[in-house]
Amino acid sequence: MPYDPNFPPTNAELTSPAFRDQFQGLKTLIDAIPSITNAQVDSITTLNPGDPATVGVSITGGVLHFTFGIPQGAEGPQGSDGAQGPPFGNAVVDSVTTVPAGSPANVGTWFDGTDVHFSFELPQGDPGEQGPGGEVSQGDLENAINLLTSNYTNGVTNLGLSPSDPPTQNDVQQIVDKLDELINALRR
Numbered sequence: 001m002p003y004d005p006n007f008p009p010t011n012a013e014l015t016s017p018a019f020r021d022q023f024q025g026l027k028t029l030i031d032a033i034p035s036i037t038n039a040q041v042d043s044i045t046t047l048n049p050g051d052p053a054t055v056g057v058s059i060t061g062g063v064l065h066f067t068f069g070i071p072q073g074a075e076g077p078q079g080s081d082g083a084q085g086p087p088f089g090n091a092v093v094d095s096v097t098t099v100p101a102g103s104p105a106n107v108g109t110w111f112d113g114t115d116v117h118f119s120f121e122l123p124q125g126d127p128g129e130q131g132p133g134g135e136v137s138q139g140d141l142e143n144a145i146n147l148l149t150s151n152y153t154n155g156v157t158n159l160g161l162s163p164s165d166p167p168t169q170n171d172v173q174q175i176v177d178k179l180d181e182l183i184n185a186l187r188r
Contacts, residue, residue, distance in 0.1 A: 040064070
């Protein structure tokens with residue numbers, strides 16, 4: 001039986017089943033009240049000056065949701081011009097110091113009347129992971145030097161050409177052939 005706010009009527013006989021039904025009806029109403037587990041602001045809207053402020057609230061799945069409308073203030077009077085500060089000539093970096101990894105970065109500044117001075121504290125980076133490999137043997141080093149250096153070009157002889165003026169087709173062809181030989185030797 002649902003809760004009856006008019007029960008019991010005046011001068012009614014009181015019985016436990018009737019009160020039990022009333023209490024069960026009240027419990028059902030209490031259990032239906034949503035439980036609030038969180039609150040969040042969904043939006044804030046700027047309204048025109050002079051408009052009334054607004055607020056909206058709703059409950060969805062235990063979350064209390066708010067929306068606000070806040071009127072913009074009226075434009076104020078023009079302020080006076082501020083005092084002219086001293087000009088500065090330069091920005092000077094006095095120091096850059098490395099601090100341990102994980103320390104916060106810090107910048108100190110001061111003005112000597114002419115120059116703005118900076119001092120920086122920058123944290124060292126965390127060490128990287130160890131790369132693959134390790135020591136290189138002397139033999140591996142010599143093989144790499146011999147295979148990957150100018151030995152490829154040692155077989156290319158000098159051009160040894162004195163082209164005629166103007167160069168002939170044969171002179172130009174010898175230069176092209178020597179250039180092709182060098183390019184092929186440099187390819188790895």
